[in-house]
Amino acid sequence: xxxxxxxQSKFPPIGEEGQEKMAHARVVVVGVGGLxxxxxxxxxxxxxxxxxxxxxxxxxLSNLQRQILYDEGDVGKxxxxxxxxxxxxxxxxxxxxxxxxxxxxxxxxxxxxxFDVIVDGSDNYEVRFVMNDFAKKHGIPxxxxxxxxxxxxAKVFLPExxxxxxxxxxxxxxxxxxxxxxxxxxxxILGVVTGFMAAETIKLLVGAVDNVEKKLFVADLxxxxxxxxxVVSDPGCVVCQGKYYPALEDFNHP
Numbered sequence: 111x112x113x114x115x116x117x118q119s120k121f122p123p124i125g126e127e128g129q130e131k132m133a134h135a136r137v138v139v140v141g142v143g144g145l146x147x148x149x150x151x152x153x154x155x156x157x158x159x160x161x162x163x164x165x166x167x168x169x170x171l172s173n174l175q176r177q178i179l180y181d182e183g184d185v186g187k188x189x190x191x192x193x194x195x196x197x198x199x200x201x202x203x204x205x206x207x208x209x210x211x212x213x214x215x216x217x218x219x220x221x222x223x224x225f226d227v228i229v230d231g232s233d234n235y236e237v238r239f240v241m242n243d244f245a246k247k248h249g250i251p252x253x254x255x256x257x258x259x260x261x262x263x264a265k266v267f268l269p270e271x272x273x274x275x276x277x278x279x280x281x282x283x284x285x286x287x288x289x290x291x292x293x294x295x296x297x298x299i300l301g302v303v304t305g306f307m308a309a310e311t312i313k314l315l316v317g318a319v320d321n322v323e324k325k326l327f328v329a330d331l332x333x334x335x336x337x338x339x340x341v342v343s344d345p346g347c348v349v350c351q352g353k354y355y356p357a358l359e360d361f362n363h364p
Contacts, residue, residue: 132316133158135226137160140237142190144176146232147179147193150193152305158204158315162221162225165189165193167189168187176297179192180192193208213232213240223248227315228253242275243349243357249269250269253307255304258294260333263329298331303329
């Protein structure tokens with residue numbers, strides 16, 4: 111009988127060596143909603159050794175339209191609890207570490223320390239800035255993704271790059287930033303954006319850093335538009351240039 115990862119390991123850029131690297135990798139995904147549901151399935155099926163996933167919320171009936179990890183029997187349950195059950199049924203060999211909590215600047219050290227890659231499964235920029243600042247401060251790759259309506263974008267921020275999430279979104283008004291709740295969302299855009307994010311994460315885990323996309327990936331499924339955009343470093347960025355991490359050091363400022 112073919113092994114679980116036989117087909118994936120036949121892909122030359124991964125191979126047996128890459129599969130072994132993934133088996134020893136540690137990844138944290140923050141948010142187990144729309145983005146996180148897709149991402150966790152990709153990563154657990156790919157054979158990542160340890161997956162921590164973080165969310166404070168419970169499954170709501172309105173989530174089922176897009177959060178594909180859940181079904182009607184999960185409504186009212188903690189997302190991390192239901193996610194653990196479903197993911198364990200998919201791949202019992204992966205070590206799963208569910209954490210029912212909200213990521214903040216105050217608990218970032220406890221939640222995010224000790225991982226090879228930090229992956230964004232969240233739906234708000236307050237949490238994303240915490241991930242961004244922690245990743246930059248500690249030299250950890252950060253895989254960012256965001257969706258709203260039929261539009262999505264994603265990028266990997268590498269430790270050695272003079273770029274971070276703040277160079278992409280600037281001084282965004284957190285209250286005005288689009289979300290699924292405020293502007294609606296169609297689920298296919300989640301599949302597109304998380305497919306890109308998961309592939310970039312796998313590249314990082316197997317050591318194919320040269321193949322990681324350096325530009326910002328954007329897609330609009332309703333307007334049939336796809337692009338890769340250069341991100342320009344902000345010489346005044348407090349994180350990249352000033353080595354100051356507001357989301358970790360000033361809990362009242364993003």
